[in-house]
Amino acid sequence: MQYGFVVPWGDAADIGDLAEAAEEAAWDGLFVWEPVWGVDAWISLGLAAVRTSKIRLGTLLTPPSRRRPWELASQVATVDRLSNGRVNLSVGLGAVDTGFETFGEQCDKRERAELMDECLEIMCGLWNGQPFEFSGSHYHVQPTEFPTIGNVVQSPRVPIWCVGALGKPKSMARALSWDGVIPQVLDSSAMGARQADLSEVADLRSAIDKGPNPHADIIVEGQWTEHSPAAYADAGATWWIESMWGAMGEHSPVTAAYDRLQEGPPS
Secondary structure: OEEEEEOOOOOHHHHHHHHHHHHHOOOOEEEEOOOOOOOOHHHHHHHHHHHOOOOEEEEOOEOHHHOOHHHHHHHHHHHHHHOOOOEEEEEOOOOHHHOOOOOOOOOOHHHHHHHHHHHHHHHHHHHOOOOOOEEOOOOEEOOOOOOOOOOOOOOOOOOEEEEEEOOOHHHHHHHHOOOEEEEEEEOOOOOOEEEOOHHHHHHHHHHHHOOOOOOOEEEEEEOOOOOOHHHHHHHOOOEEEEOOHHHHHOOOHHHHHHHHHHHOOOO
């Protein structure tokens, strides 16, 4: 089990400070969420990259449906080079109630899934270098001779973690085709989805072990005071992402995050 921390709130300078604190406290990864409008996730991670040397860095998560594939590919590759190959990209459809409709982003679930699939294919193609061309339902790319720096350090590419809805074959097939699964269970509650429980994670681990990518990660998010990371590790999860979203309502969420990071990962 590896242990990461997702920052609930903070400006780019705060992310740099928190990443340095996380590395000093022996966390394995620091992650940020990518808002529709606000603090830029990849500028923040770029700063974190130059402030650290070992810890993995990434988003949790990026909704590709509202990103231009070539711009996202450029940002991810740039931070991968700055960090000497320490970037993870987490993707999913995203929560439409975080500003999608307000800013005119695509809200239809099927359209967002199509946009995400095409975006990921284009990104991987661009990282492999020119000449690259793509023709899809939403995007079209032609080879270019314009000089650019687009390579990534990691081979064969930056690891991609993808949200997979348990019990939804298309969603799970998509997630299982990448490097890690962030399992979610669609729920009839107001929240819309919940984290997978221990038995669901164990079933997913069994399915992954029998599939073409038995080394794929399973990423679980939660608070160690409410759930047992060790139990999830026994069930087959490989990453525990410590979250404290309640800190967003505190007087100083950055201070709360810093204090938690200094305590170190769950033991």
